[in-house]
Amino acid sequence: MCQSGVKVWSLLVTLHTEPENWGPDAHKFNPERFTNGITGACKLPHLYMPFGVGPRVCLGQNLAMVELKILISLMLSNFSFSLSPNYKHSAAFGVVIEPEHGVNLLINKW
Structure with missing residues (x-):
């Protein structure tokens, strides 16, 4: 129990890699886990919040998503x-999960 007025913080990486919610392979890169959307990916879908949630949600979330869609297309x-x-x-686990050795891609122009 916390006293009134105590603020509790949790790192997003902790919420996004909890085996009880994401399964035994929670620490593995598995994009197929989102095949059926966020609700099919974990037991408690409200725990997935890459842009934050509530009054502290990232103000640039919508712009970032539109820019990302244009860039990818x-x-x-x-x-x-x-x-x-x-x-x-x-x-590699830090503020965000990222490849420890980078990602080597082969890119060919159409």
Whole structure:
């Protein structure tokens, strides 16, 4: 129990990698887990909040999503992408989860 007025903070990386909510492979990169949307990805879908939630939600969330869709559509229409044979998956946990050794891609112009 917390006393009145005590603020409790939780790191998003903790919420996004909890095996009880995401399953035993919570620490593994598995984009297929979102095949059926966020509600099919974990037991408590309200725990997935990459842009924050409530009154502290990122103000630029909508703009960021529109810009991302435009950028991805332009890239996909002009290039083909594949993982390099040298790529080694290793997640690094910090403020966000990111590839520890980067992502080596092979990019070809259409």
